[in-house]
Amino acid sequence: MSHRGRRTGSGARVLRAPAPAKGTIVKALRGADAVAEAMRQVNPGVVAAYPITPQTDVVERFSEFVADGEVGTEFVTVESEHSAMSACIGAAAAGCRVMTATSANGLALMWEMLYIAASYRAPIVMAVANRALSGPINIHCDHSDSMGARDSGWIQIYSSTVEEVYDNVIQAVRIGESKDVRLPVMVMFDGFIISHLLERVRVLPDKKVQSFIGPPRPVYSLLDIDHPLTYGPLDLFDYYFEHKRQQVDAMEYAEKAITDVGKEYGQVSGRLYGYYEAHELDDAEVAVVALGSTASTIKGLIPEIRDERIKGGLLKVRLFRPFPTRDVVRRLSATKAVAVLDRSASFGADGGPLYLEVSNALGRAGAKTKVTNYIYGLGGRDISHEHIMRVYQDLTRMARGRLKPGTRYLGVRE
Amino acid sequence: MANLKELATREELLTGGHRLCAGCAASIIVRQILLSSKYPLVVSSATGCLEVATTIYPYTAWKTAWIHSAFENVAATISGVEAAYTYQRRTGTLDQEFRFIAFAGDGGTYDIGIQALSGALERGHQFLYVCYDNQAYMNTGIQRSSATPAGAWTTTCPPGKQSRGKRQYRKNLTEVVAAHRIPYAAQASPSHWKDLVTKIEKALEVEGPAFMNIIAPCPRGWRHETDETIEIARLAVESRFWPLFEVEEGRWRLNYRPRRPIPVVDWLRRQGRFKHLFTEGCESMLDEIQARVDREWEDLVSRCAADKERAAGGESRTGEGGAEQ
Known part of the structure; x- marks a missing residue:
């Protein structure tokens, strides 16, 4: 992490990284492959996604995992990003762990649903391969897509290497599902610059990832036959404000969850993460x-x-x-x-x-x-x-x- | 099919106390549908009258699991719920069997929601989509949709010096849906409850997506008295403006043939939204509307007859006659 012995630091309190987990394999992966690899290891209940450059490689790799039976996921190949996020919200409300990925205009098409996902406290994990928003149309990297979504109520994590995006996707599952947090999480990685860059990634053993994330922790499920739920009622001036205030609180709880999950991930992987x-x-x-x-x-x-x-x-x-x-x-x-x-x-x-x-x-x-x-x-x-x-x-x-x-x-x- | 006595003993899953208007067809339709299901349900509503009037935090009129997320996406939202259900059933974490029903008005179905609907139908999710077609954007105050009939007044196609109400004919959405070749698509009316209940029961048993388009008179938007809702729906059927038919595995079948069809003007005249058509100079427009209804009816009848003939030639089964009331 340091150059010529100079001092570095991190937001995590643990300053000495433990040894990497046994069974860690070093793989040469591109950013998009690393996201797909993390998704394979998380093995979520539902993935609903729509292809867009430069995120496409994520859904292509994941489709192969589905085709080969390497994941048990219900893969919903929707007809738009708006439907991708809508299906993710439905699946999360029905008690599943849910993931998706997108870029730029795809994220923009989801806009309406981003706010709804956050307000429904749906811990969806979404990888965003950062790409400039149209117009003029452009497929390359900038942060105009995710920056526009900064007030949507999602936790936003930026990654600066291929290994970081892999690590962040895994941690995002835990962070979003943390008690009192229960918020969706966006994991950003620069389109092409990271998404198509081949780097060394220390991939954790599948079992380590599974034990780190644990089983899904749905709090309220539409499929709970004994407790029929009403999700998404009309919420006017007499309660809407309180619900928005709770989202502010959830984001504050997330601060501790991010630190705790980063520390614990450090123990598991040997790689420390803070703010x-x-x-x-x-x-x-x-x-x-x-x-x-x-x-x-x-x-x-x-x-x-x-x-x-x-x-x-x-x-x-x-x-x-x-x-x-x-x-x-x-x-x-x-x-x-x-x-x-x-x-x-x-x-x-x-x-x-x-x-x-x-x-x-x-x-x-x-x-x-x-x-x-x-x-x-x-x-x-x-x-x-x-x-x-x-x-x-x-x-x-x-x-x-x-x-x-x-x-x-x-x-x-x- | 469940008879009236049996239906009357089932628990109401949409309780009273909701704030839909007196005479609203949507709540009548929803109650009939919920009573027709013997399975536990997850219901999803698009934004619209039904959604805003049946839930207002901290109250809900729904005694069944229910989710609303937005306007144009009810088919996508229910896709996600159904995918989560399929996953949990497949992995053995859920024993309970469920059925999934999406409700949306014509705005959420014919217009802004057609993409999500088409996508979900093509993907083949196990769900029933119900459009309560009140032929305009009623929740926002009666604006035209692609389901609004030609000649109708709405607040965005008002008659005036240069206008006789809506210029365009309505989109035939049930045909559009049937073109997806889903296992079951049907058109129904709350005035013909036996036909409606039979269709719901069928729709909930097929493997894959089912769709029902149900005419839903709206006293506010159609300008009729609140106790005339069912009668107005009946006249739509009797005038052949709203034929009752079903498309099962691509096979078209007429479910009801009015013995003495009434002219469409007899349906139009009962509704204030068409009153400008009964002023001098509008006769040709009334003729055009009748001609359009006749043409669509003939197309439907010949389509159903062809399928009946084909079925009789192949496997001697009852067609149209068997299911007519």
């Missing part, structure tokens, strides 16, 4: 905050940045909902300048969505850190080493008061 990963932050004068594959790219560049005599660090945010506000303050308020990298634009807002969160966290804590924003990589535009070096160089100038914070764009022709 974030910190790299070279302890003595950092300047830092970058990023999500997804770009965070991995930056992590790889930190030694070079340090060689340039820039005291630069990285905060890789794993959870976007619930957002680790306290962690951001704790890890960044001692720095002089922070750059937040957003792979989506929020038109008319004072910066991208991640920037708004970080800037709000530090501002409300009274930190003196200067916070600046870079929008990059829309529609799959590459982010290069030069771009990242420029960000750190900008930060050192900003730390010395020679450059003003603001929203800038990396790699766009202007």
Whole structure:
């Protein structure tokens, strides 16, 4: 995890990772295969999904598992993403463990149902291969799809390597089904950049995954003959607000569940997970905050940045909902300048969505850190080493008061 | 078939106290359907009159398991419930047998829900889809749908200086559904309860999807008195505007042939939504409507006759006559 012996940290309290589980097999998997592999090991009762680039490979792999009898899942090959999420909601209400996957316009077509899934407290797990939303139509990576869904009531986890997406899908099952949480979980992985990237993945033994997730824990099932349930009644001004308030509480309970599940997964897999990963932050004068594959790219560049005599660090945010506000303050308020990298634009807002969160966290804590924003990589535009070096160089100038914070764009022709 | 006496002893699964309008056909239809099932049910409703009026948190009129999620997706929602059921039965975690019924109005079926319906029919889930067809978006205040008959007033096709109400003829959805070649599709009316109950019982026994389109007069939207609901439904059948037929494994069968069919104007005249058609200058439109009803009836009859003939040629079974009331 560290470069040249430099210090790293994570949001989890356990700092030393235990040995990996016996029987762990190292496989070369692409991101989409890793999601399908995790789904195979989870072996959910129902999967309802619809193909869309670049998620397609997930449903193709999973279809093969169904065809070969490697899973016992009822696989519902629906006619749209809207129906995919609707069927997932029906299946979850009928007591099954439910999973699906999508991208971009597919996620957009589900929009209406995302909010309904969260309000029905249906712990559906959905892998999202991040792709730019139309229009213009584009199939490559940015975060405009999942960022738009950030207020839908789903827990949102970003992955920055193939192994992370595998690990996150497995943990998502436990997190969503946790007592008092019972919320749907989105696991993001960058379209093509991660979904079609071949990497080493330490795949856990099937039995380990099964014992980690345990049996499904339905709380209310439509198929409970003794207790007929009414799911989804009309809920007007006299109760709707209280129900929404309960969703806010559920998201707060999720904070602890995410930490606990991350720790326990660390014990099982030897891989620790918290809300974030910190790299070279302890003595950092300047830092970058990023999500997804770009965070991995930056992590790889930190030694070079340090060689340039820039005291630069990285905060890789794993959870976007619930957002680790306290962690951001704790890890960044001692720095002089922070750059937040957003792979989506929020038109008319004072910066991208991640920037708004970080800037709000530090501002409300009274930190003196200067916070600046870079929008990059829309529609799959590459982010290069030069771009990242420029960000750190900008930060050192900003730390010395020679450059003003603001929203800038990396790699766009202007 | 269960007789009236037997039906009367069964427990009502849609209780009183719901807030559907007086004279609403939807609740009459739903009660007849729920009484007709000898199996425990999971019911799903699309957003619409039936949904909003039978549930308002913290109350529910449903004494059976029930789920609503949105407007256009009741077929997809019930697909998910049925998939979860199939999984649990297959893996031995559930012993209890269930049946699954989706209810939606014509808006949720003919229009916004047709994609989800078509998908679920093609996939072959074990469920019965019931459209209570009140021929407009009644829940939002009587707007036109593709089920609204030509000439009708609605709030989005009002008659005016340049308009005689809805210009287009209604979509024949039962035909569209039958084209999916599902095991069972039928058209029914609450006025012909024996036919309705028989069809429900059949629909709940077939392997795979079943569909029923049931005419559901709406006193508010059709502009008739609240005690005329069943009579208006009967006139729709007697005028041959709403034929009672079924399509079983692709075989068409007419279930009822009015002995003395009434002209369609006798059905139209009873409803305020058509009153502008009975003013000077609208005669040709009434003729056109009658011609359309006649043409659709003839198409249906010849289709049923052809299937009857084919069946008689092959395996000497009773066709249309056997099931007529």
